[in-house]
Amino acid sequence: MIEHLLDLTVSAFLLAGLYATMAYGLGLIYGVLRVVNLNHGGMIMAGAYAAWWAHDQFGLDPYLSIPIILVLAFLVGVLTYAGLVRRLPRGAAGGVQSLLLLFGVWLILRNIAYLLFTGNDQTLRTSYSTKALSLANASISVNRVAVFFIALAILLFLHLLLRKTYLGKAIRAVAQNPDSCTLVGIPIERIYALTFGIGTALAAAGGLLGATLFPFSPSFGSAELLKSFVVVVLGGLGSIAGTAIAALILAMVEIFSILIPGFPVYLTAAVGFVLLVLVLVLRPGGLFGQRVLG
Amino acid sequence: MTVSPREPAAAKPRVPRGPVLPWVSRQALVGLVVVVALAAAWPALLHPSAYQKNLVTLTFLYICTALAWNWLGGYLGQVSFGHSAMFGVGGFVSARILLSVHVPFAWAWIGGGIVAGLYALLWGHPTLRLRGPYFSIATIGVGEASRLVFTYWEWFTGGSSGLSLPIESGLKARLYWWGLGLLAIMVCASYALRKSSLGLGLLAIKSDVEAAADVGISPTFYQDLVLFLSGLAVGVTGAFYASYFSYIEPGDMFGFVQSISFVLMSVIGGVGTIVGPVLGAIVFVVLRESLIASYPQLYLGLYGILLVVIILFEPLGLMGLFFRIGKLTGLVRPQVVAKAAPGGTGAVRE
DSSP states (O other): OOHHHHHHHHHHHHHHHHHHHHHHHHHHHHHHOOOOOOHHHHHHHHHHHHHHHHHHHOOOOTTHHHHHHHHHHHHHHHHHHHHHHHGGGGHHHHHHHHHHHHHHHHHHHHHHHHHOOOSSSSSOOOTTOOOOEEETTEEEEHHHHHHHHHHHHHHHHHHHHHHHHHHHHHHHHHOOHHHHHTTTTOOHHHHHHHHHHHOOOOOHHHHHHHHHHOBBOOTTTTTHHHHHHHHHHHHSOOHHHHHHHHHHHHHHHHHHHHGGGTOGGGGHHHHHHHHHHHHHOOOTOTSSOOOOOO | OOOOOOOOOOOOOOOHHHSSTSSSSSHHHHHHHHHHHHHHHHHHHHOOOHHHHHHHHHHHHHHHHHHHHHHIISOOOOHHHHTHHHHHHHHHHHHHHHHHHHHHHHHHHHHHHHHHHHHOOOOOOTTTTTTTTHHHHHHHHHHHHHHHHHHHHHHHGGGGGEEEOOTTTTTHHHHHHHHHHHHHHHHHHHHHHHHHHHHHHHHHHHOHHHHHHTTTOOOHHHHHHHHHHHHHHHHHHHHHHHHSSSEEEHHHHHHHHHHHHHHHHHHHHHOOOSSHHHHHHHHEEEEEEEITTTOGGGGGHHHHHHHHHHHHHTTTHHHHHHHHHHHTTTTSSSSHHHHHHSSSTSSSSO
16 A cells, blocks of 8 residues: 555656646746736647657657757747737736637637547657656656656756846746836847747647657647646746646645545546635635735 | 506506616617517518528527626626536436426426526636636636536436437427527526626626725625526526437537637627627527538637637627727717727727
């Protein structure tokens, strides 16, 4: 039993890395632009298909295609901002509009995926997909470990970017007060575009990493969007540590839910939602007191 | 609607009377009566084919769902992507009632509607603490979770093979009248809701939750109440849908596509207005019958393109277009525009 618990804890940790990557993209865009990127789910799906396609067509290893996909998704994000999101009013009144607009973009992406790749489930199989490491009697799939460390590397890079560079400082400044930023000469439009690009790239990276673990179809991404959202509400905005802890909590709850006797496996997808409701009822301000809602 | 002002014979001093319902505008009342009368005369006058009549019945149904969605999405400004949950619950509960007891279907519809309203409260009471986009994402979760739970809950919903309802002969022809009646009720209810203190409270909450709470409007109570009503109405339409097709399955009733269509109809017509969702539903059904029947693999993308184009160019949809033309030609006074969709989707741009 103890070994079993240890096993589950390890898999929860490994899964949390993936969740944190996806959630941070959503939180970053909301924190800076005050826009919820509903197309996050669409980009997660697009990342998964891009990695699968590159592997299928050119035999490119999914982990090696990460830089290319990050750059492409970043460009898609910048274009989405410049072409669509920039034209909308922001703040309370614009919230619904940007929501519907980005939802529309998501539907279009989904339809493109249906047309190109049909609605069937796809899996990304590499030569090492079935390999496993053994660690103290437990065996852990190589892929899960790789996903965890890549996610960790991405988050670390992001942390350094936001904390140590001039660009990161500017992004944080815009998140706090855009009006003052224009006074001191920060080009806020450019910062918005870059932030949207970074958030979108994170979504695609999350999708790619997810595709190495799970089967996916054009509707892939809606459950992931909900999970990212749960993590953002739990962990608050702006802190990578908060996001990581929240992602870990979600992964733990999901994985340990299978220990409940008689718990049907198909309900694992609803666990995130139940957790969300519990948080909203018990601690509407999130776990660490940084209110996301409002 | 209006009571005939016939006085009893006993001589009382005549007091000059105002209109019976002072908050009902005469134009709106006349408009509704004319439209309903036209719709009622249509089958007798033009002898439409069964296909046309069924299509119009379905349009009535969709208008009702669009109006019900609009109570939450338009008046309160909380966009729900999960209304298929109540649509499905209403449909399945009424189907189960019809299959187990012998009652007229209208009772089953009401039963389905009430359960659907309660179901909406169950998930809505906690999630309505979220505002705007966050509420919307949570509703995506509600829709997905409901679909999964009800698909696997086989003894209630029949699983993926669905449920067949008892077949009554000539039911579809009669449903035309039920649909028309439901439509009239929903339009009146939308109007009454919009004019009542409840509706004004909702608009206040949409503009500023905290300010509304400061003047004594309890956001929790108002939001819960309108969600219950919206869920109830959508549940009744789900039950109508079940009776209409006499076969339902969870994948369709709880499907994401249903939820999107509710959103889309209001957005096409004009969120927050009453005429808007009605027009939007008509356009939606026509569009679906003409375009999407021939290109079923493109419907998601078409819905997406519609959403993007409308939001970018005319956030108030057809009503916005109408007001814009009215302004240009000077036929519609600006006050009318402001009154029609206060707050809107933020459509009135500074």
